[in-house]
Amino acid sequence: MTKFPKDFLWGGATAAHQVEGGFDEGGKGLSVSDVYTFDSSLPKEKWTDQWHLMTHAQVAEAQNPDSKKYYPKRNGNDFYHHYKEDIALFAEMGFKCYRTSIAWTRIFPNGDEDLPNEAGLAFYDKMFDELLKYGIEPVVSLSHYEMPLHLATEYGGWPNRQLIDFYVKFATTVFKRYKNKVKYWMTFNEINCVKHHPYVSIGVIEENHPNIEQAKYQGAHHQFIASALATKACHQIIPDSKVGCMISYQLLIPYSCDPDDVQKTVESQRTSLFFSDVQARGYYPAYTKRMFEEKGVVLETEVGDEEILRQYPVDFISFSYYMSSAVSAHPENLENAEGNLITGGIKNPYLPSSEWGWQIDPKGLRIALNQLYDRYQKPLFIAENGLGAVDQIEKDGTIQDDYRIDYLKQHIEQIQEAIHDGVDLFGYTSWGCIDIVSASTSQMSKRYGYIYVDQDDEGHGTRNRRKKKSFDWYKNVIATNGEEL
Numbered sequence: 001m002t003k004f005p006k007d008f009l010w011g012g013a014t015a016a017h018q019v020e021g022g023f024d025e026g027g028k029g030l031s032v033s034d035v036y037t038f039d040s041s042l043p044k045e046k047w048t049d050q051w052h053l054m055t056h057a058q059v060a061e062a063q064n065p066d067s068k069k070y071y072p073k074r075n076g077n078d079f080y081h082h083y084k085e086d087i088a089l090f091a092e093m094g095f096k097c098y099r100t101s102i103a104w105t106r107i108f109p110n111g112d113e114d115l116p117n118e119a120g121l122a123f124y125d126k127m128f129d130e131l132l133k134y135g136i137e138p139v140v141s142l143s144h145y146e147m148p149l150h151l152a153t154e155y156g157g158w159p160n161r162q163l164i165d166f167y168v169k170f171a172t173t174v175f176k177r178y179k180n181k182v183k184y185w186m187t188f189n190e191i192n193c194v195k196h197h198p199y200v201s202i203g204v205i206e207e208n209h210p211n212i213e214q215a216k217y218q219g220a221h222h223q224f225i226a227s228a229l230a231t232k233a234c235h236q237i238i239p240d241s242k243v244g245c246m247i248s249y250q251l252l253i254p255y256s257c258d259p260d261d262v263q264k265t266v267e268s269q270r271t272s273l274f275f276s277d278v279q280a281r282g283y284y285p286a287y288t289k290r291m292f293e294e295k296g297v298v299l300e301t302e303v304g305d306e307e308i309l310r311q312y313p314v315d316f317i318s319f320s321y322y323m324s325s326a327v328s329a330h331p332e333n334l335e336n337a338e339g340n341l342i343t344g345g346i347k348n349p350y351l352p353s354s355e356w357g358w359q360i361d362p363k364g365l366r367i368a369l370n371q372l373y374d375r376y377q378k379p380l381f382i383a384e385n386g387l388g389a390v391d392q393i394e395k396d397g398t399i400q401d402d403y404r405i406d407y408l409k410q411h412i413e414q415i416q417e418a419i420h421d422g423v424d425l426f427g428y429t430s431w432g433c434i435d436i437v438s439a440s441t442s443q444m445s446k447r448y449g450y451i452y453v454d455q456d457d458e459g460h461g462t463r464n465r466r467k468k469k470s471f472d473w474y475k476n477v478i479a480t481n482g483e484e485l
């Protein structure tokens with residue numbers, strides 16, 4: 001079996017709004033994620049509703065200081081106060097890299113200030129120093145579902161072209177500040193997910209929106225330009241930097257060999273690949289014209305936009321991979337796949353599902369890696385992969401998360417196959433290396449970590465950290481560079 005490259009970046013990933021907490025400390029402003037609530041009295045199937053369809057009333061209530069609701073993403077797992085302890089644990093596992101995001105609202109609390117917030121900049125200085133102390137390479141997302149709320153409520157989010165300047169200013173500020181500390185950057189987390197949840201992706205509330213498809217793609221266009229300009233600035237400020245795009249890649253498979261299923265699968269897959277096509281190749285793909293016609297989208301662009309996209313494509317492609325989904329042109333009589341990120345997927349009878357209905361398909365990861373590498377011929381980075389599960393603390397205090405080990409082992413085996421296939425992959429960060437608040441359900445009990453955090457869905461608990469069985473397993477995977485799984 002082909003070995004992992006010698007300098008392969010093994011590590012773990014999180015995002016600021018899911019770990020940090022300290023939402024009202026160090027001058028931080030509210031982000032779009034700080035308004036998500038968790039309410040255990042609601043039926044389970046309602047927990048993800050806000051993720052897809054945030055309402056004006058919910059945002060207004062969250063801005064009211066007297067609101068009695070619980071907002072889990074304001075607390076995260078309290079990494080803001082535990083970062084030294086947590087990074088020491090990552091180092092003990094032998095992490096070569098740690099992927100996280102910089103909360104835009106720590107640096108520019110409202111997003112439109114002239115000057116950055118020094119306390120926010122100082123926090124990330126300390127965090128990066130702590131990582132570098134152990135030789136852990138920071139991999140930083142500039143925007144991971146945490147744009148300033150103010151830019152959503154006062155500017156209407158990314159469909160407003162002014163956001164390009166605000167973002168580039170934020171990006172340039174952090175490039176200059178951390179130029180000697182951070183080499184790997186990602187511009188927008190899961191940029192293609194605007195199609196599922198425009199509120200958290202581009203700051204647009206879908207409710208009563210006159211033309212939501214137009215808003216989504218206009219917002220995406222501005223993010224493409226912002227990403228290209230940030231890439232340009234990053235290369236100027238940090239000459240040896242590498243900038244990546246980041247998409248959610250859910251492999252789609254035709255439910256049957258019916259040519260209609262096959263065609264629908266190609267079209268559906270393109271709705272994700274569209275985003276990496278623009279960012280990696282530097283231009284809108286040929287199929288855009290028809291896609292926009294069918295969606296009724298007419299982009300407003302400016303002279304020079306095409307040139308910007310062409311001149312500053314990304315250096316590498318990163319993606320999250322959790323599951324695959326079957327696609328049918330005639331879904332009426334078929335069983336739907338459940339799961340938070342799946343819209344309209346059909347249940348694949350050959351695959352098991354997680355407790356949240358996400359269909360587990362390790363072999364799909366090998367296919368995904370090959371598809372992306374064949375398409376772009378640029379280095380790849382797996383930015384997220386993992387199993388959300390409920391963990392049990394045994395009487396002796398241990399957490400026997402063999403199910404997580406199995407999931408990760410099977411996926412890493414397929415990564416190895418893909419490397420053998422010739423794919424150029426330079427890193428793997430499993431998602432939620434320490435337990436964090438779920439993005440889609442805002443639960444704490446949907447756990448991904450090697451490290452357990454004593455905190456429940458309502459925020460109760462000591463927040464003490466505890467190693468799970470998978471901690472030592474992953475430590476050995478890294479120590480043997482993937483030879484022992």
Ligand code: BG6
Binds near residue numbers: 384439
């Ligand atoms: C990805 C996001 O979509 O999936 C993460 O980039 C998220 O922020 C992860 O946490 C897992 O999803 P969830 O809903 O289980 O937290």
